[in-house]
Amino acid sequence: MFRREVHSIGDLLKEYLRSQGLETPLLQKRLVDSWESVVGKVVASYTAEKYIKNQTLFVKVMNPALRQDLWMMRGQIVKRLNAAVGSMVIVDLRVY
Numbered sequence: 001m002f003r004r005e006v007h008s009i010g011d012l013l014k015e016y017l018r019s020q021g022l023e024t025p026l027l028q029k030r031l032v033d034s035w036e037s038v039v040g041k042v043v044a045s046y047t048a049e050k051y052i053k054n055q056t057l058f059v060k061v062m063n064p065a066l067r068q069d070l071w072m073m074r075g076q077i078v079k080r081l082n083a084a085v086g087s088m089v090i091v092d093l094r095v096y
Contacts (some may be wrong), residue, residue, distance in 0.1 A: 027089045028052045034084040036048040039077065057081070070095045
């Protein structure tokens with residue numbers, strides 16, 4: 001009798017995404033999508049464009065006072081966003 005190595009579907013899916021080079025883009029998309037839940041609906045309503053480049057999240061903020069507040073809280077926001085995704089996706093936040 002022989003034994004088979006049993007893997008969960010979640011592990012197999014992660015392995016497949018990693019082998020195809022799709023894990024990082026998927027995590028980045030999840031992080032950008034979690035912006036509203038991390039900062040709140042009111043703050044998210046004042047933000048427009050969000051994108052990730054070189055492990056930095058760039059966020060366009062239309063209110064100068066809010067831009068300054070987000071800049072001062074960027075360390076906390078980065079930690080919360082990474083925690084929401086469950087992986088270290090970004091290392092910095094830039095508001096413009």
